Amino acid sequence: MSVEYMSQEGYDKLVAELRQLESVELPQVKEAIAEARDKGDLSENFEYHAAKREQSRLLGRIRFKQRVLANARVIDMSRLATGTVQLLSKVEMTNLANNSRMTYTIASPHEANIREGKISVKSPIAQALLNKEVGDVVEVRVPAGTIKLRIENIQLG
Structure with missing residues (x-):
């Protein structure tokens, strides 16, 4: 991935989105997986499989945002x-x-x-x-x- 130039506002927004994903949404999904796992047989447990898919999707979004931020350069407007x-x-x-x-x-x-x-x-x-x-x-x-x-x-x- 190449360097991504962005405004301070855009950088801050991306950081906030990443924090939201990591500190709110991901724990909610992990909790849903644990609840579904407690219900027994995982082979036919729709809630478990749906929660695992959501976890995979969230982890992908988190990794993408982390890569963007790692390559981000904030432009000095002055x-x-x-x-x-x-x-x-x-x-x-x-x-x-x-x-x-x-x-x-x-x-x-x-x-x-x-x-x-x-x-x-x-x-x-x-x-x-x-x-x-x-x-x-x-x-x-x-x-x-x-x-x-x-x-x-x-x-x-």
Whole structure:
């Protein structure tokens, strides 16, 4: 796994999720396994097998989050330039086909959340915007075809 750059907010959120999994959810599953085991014959015990599957799923999520955190590097916002689009830039742009405006923050894949206006740095739109400046027009290939976007404003996210 390569280095994952992210905001302090994203890092803290990931740490909190990992703590929740390790200190709350995993003990609950272990308790459910113990209760199901006490009921006797494990070969036909649905609750036991369901709890074991849930434990396996949780352990996988925990290992994944641990790997991400081990390779995470928090970006120092004070060292970022505001002249070009980069990770953690908040970009206001206009779709030239229909003159609609949209604003997205370029985020790490682990922080991306379209409802919060955060798109992954690995997405086609973010890739097209990277290193561009205010006034630049970019063409982005999306599933619906090609769209032209003009960058109106760039701020630090």
